[in-house]
Amino acid sequence: MAGSPRSVSVALSVTVEGDGRVGLAWRGEGADARGYQLLVIRSGARRSYTALKLSREVDRYAITNLSRHQRYLCALLAATEAGPACSPWYSVTPRAGLAPREEPGAGLELLAAHLARIRRLTLMPQDQRLTAFWERSEGFVDTIALEVRARGKLLKRLALEPEVASISLDACRGVRLQNGESALVQVAASFAGLAPAASEAASCTPAPQGGEREANQGHPQRQLVYPFLDLGPELVVFEEDAGETSALSSSASILCRACRSRVAWRSYRLVCTGCGAEYIPTGRGDYLEAGRLRFGTCRCCLPKKILIQRGGSDSLLCSASGKEHIRLPGEGAEVRLIEDLPFGLCQCCRPRRPLVRRGEAVRCSKSDELHRQEGGAWALAPSQPVFDARAIDELLDAGLAEIGATGVSRGR
Ligand SMILES: [Zn+2]
Ligand SMILES: [Zn+2]
Ligand SMILES: [Zn+2]
Numbered sequence: 001m002a003g004s005p006r007s008v009s010v011a012l013s014v015t016v017e018g019d020g021r022v023g024l025a026w027r028g029e030g031a032d033a034r035g036y037q038l039l040v041i042r043s044g045a046r047r048s049y050t051a052l053k054l055s056r057e058v059d060r061y062a063i064t065n066l067s068r069h070q071r072y073l074c075a076l077l078a079a080t081e082a083g084p085a086c087s088p089w090y091s092v093t094p095r096a097g098l099a100p101r102e103e104p105g106a107g108l109e110l111l112a113a114h115l116a117r118i119r120r121l122t123l124m125p126q127d128q129r130l131t132a133f134w135e136r137s138e139g140f141v142d143t144i145a146l147e148v149r150a151r152g153k154l155l156k157r158l159a160l161e162p163e164v165a166s167i168s169l170d171a172c173r174g175v176r177l178q179n180g181e182s183a184l185v186q187v188a189a190s191f192a193g194l195a196p197a198a199s200e201a202a203s204c205t206p207a208p209q210g211g212e213r214e215a216n217q218g219h220p221q222r223q224l225v226y227p228f229l230d231l232g233p234e235l236v237v238f239e240e241d242a243g244e245t246s247a248l249s250s251s252a253s254i255l256c257r258a259c260r261s262r263v264a265w266r267s268y269r270l271v272c273t274g275c276g277a278e279y280i281p282t283g284r285g286d287y288l289e290a291g292r293l294r295f296g297t298c299r300c301c302l303p304k305k306i307l308i309q310r311g312g313s314d315s316l317l318c319s320a321s322g323k324e325h326i327r328l329p330g331e332g333a334e335v336r337l338i339e340d341l342p343f344g345l346c347q348c349c350r351p352r353r354p355l356v357r358r359g360e361a362v363r364c365s366k367s368d369e370l371h372r373q374e375g376g377a378w379a380l381a382p383s384q385p386v387f388d389a390r391a392i393d394e395l396l397d398a399g400l401a402e403i404g405a406t407g408v409s410r411g412r
Contacts, residue, residue: 010107012076012087014100019068022094025060026076026087033078035374037192039140041073041114042392049114049140050392051077051191053347055372055381065390066094074100075107077192079375084192086111108194116141116162116189121200123185124225125216126268126302127208128177129170132185133225134200136162140191142377145199148175149184162189163352164339166300166321177206180215209268227302229265231281254279257289268302280306283320299325299337307335326354329365346371347380350391 015023024038035056040063042048054061066072072094076087086107092100103110116139124131132146144160148169156175160167169175169185177183183206188199202223207215212226231254254263261274270279270287278290280297288306290297295307298318305320316325316335325335338345343355346364353366355378362371362378371378 010076010078010085010087012074012090014074014090014092016092016094016096016098016100017062019096020066020094021062021064022066022072022074022092022100023060023062024074024076027059033080035079035377035379037077037079037142038387039073039075039077039111040389042067043071043073047138048392049116049138050350050389051140051142052387053142053377053379055374055379058380058382058385061382061385061387063387063389065388065393067393068093068095070094070393073103075111077107077111079192084108084194111140111191112194115139115191115194117198118144118187118189118200121185121187121202122223122225123202123204124227125204125206125212126227128179128206129168129302130177130183130185130204130206131166131168131302132187132202133166134187135165136189139189141189142192143190145188145190145195147186148177149186150177150181155183158339161338161345161352163345164337166323167339168300168302179206179208179211181205182219209265227268229268229303231285231287254287265303270303280304282306296333296335298323299335328354328356343371344378347378348382348387350389 010026012024012026017023026036033056036054036058038052038054038061040050052061070093072092073089074092075089078085088107089103089110090100091103116136118134118136120135122133141162144162144164146158146160146167148155156169158167170177182203184201184203186199186201188195203219204224205215205219216224255261256263256272256274256277258277259272259274261272263270263272263279270281271277279287280290280293281287281303283305293306295309295316297304298307298321300318300321300323305318307316307325308319310317316327317323318325323337325337326341327335341354343357343362345352346355346367346369348364348367348369353364355362355371356365363369364371369383370381372381
């Protein structure tokens with residue numbers, strides 16, 4: 001019977017196959033499943049959440065390299081004609097000889113208690129442009145839904161990867177914001193179409209450079225930050241230090257190193273009025289020539305910030321926001337943000353890596369695993385039905401799961 005999602009049950013069997021290894025197998029009863037999500041929660045002082053979106057023909061999967069000393073909760077979510085259907089949850093400690101235990105309670109209800117939520121939304125109004133920054137709680141999330149409205153009309157709806165924690169909205173992204181016209185931004189987290197009731201909302205009014213504060217006096221300031229056009233340090237951590245930085249403030253005129261003309265702010269860029277050379281403030285009271293930067297400038301901030309390379313890897317991060325800038329194979333020195341990737345991120349790696357087209361297929365740029373479009377999302381069609389969980393625990397233990405949060409620069 002089509003109707004209530006509860007009318008469909010999903011049978012999941014969970015086996016401890018050895019130390020650190022858990023085997024999962026399933027079949028959807030009466031469910032014409034369109035795809036599966038394998039749900040894993042690492043319990044403990046700091047919970048971690050992982051969901052693997054698997055193609056509909058997959059009916060078993062093993063997770064290896066789990067910690068023998070942790071307890072995990074596992075369940076399987078099936079996408080069906082009648083909506084999402086969830087198996088019971090199993091509590092499992094991956095140590096040889098320990099049997100998994102079925103948790104009491106309905107699968108979907110337990111899942112509802114573990115959905116991520118948007119906690120805080122901040123907007124930066126600029127010239128025909130705004131940047132939204134948000135934070136979310138830990139929990140299951142596969143889409144960040146963002147809507148922007150003006151004059152009561154929907155201007156844009158975006159479905160973003162959960163890894164994205166800020167985005168700039170302007171004509172380049174097809175959002176036509178007018179100066180002096182209030183814009184409303186709403187951000188919500190959702191998972192498998194299940195959305196927590198609340199979304200965060202905030203308003204701001206785009207305005208030309210220098211007029212942002214005045215144009216936004218009518219909005220609650222708590223949710224606003226302003227572009228920082230100064231050479232002084234961006235963050236004043238201790239109030240008593242604030243006085244010392246004033247000597248470096250915007251009035252200190254700087255001269256172009258090449259032609260000795262005056263350098264001034266234009267459209268949030270620090271540009272030489274003579275030769276047009278661009279300079280980048282370091283946020284520590286200093287500035288650098290954009291043309292001489294090793295990795296160039298970021299795509300996420302205005303004023304632009306320096307790109308830095310994370311030690312031991314080839315990934316580039318914005319020095320202010322921490323946002324990753326991705327070099328796709330075959331695109332030379334071009335870099336992209338996660339929100340501009342053509343196929344989004346993979347299901348096979350942690351941290352997730354970009355999906356790329358190779359021949360007819362879409363594959364993970366790191367593992368080369370095949371991904372298939374199912375129900376509007378990219379699902380993993382695994383060649384080896386094994387997930388190496390080592391990276392999850394390593395990321396969590398190193399506290400890296402928190403890197404790349406917002407990096408909101410405080411306006412003055
Ligand atoms: Zn010059
Ligand atoms: Zn940036
Ligand atoms: Zn991958």
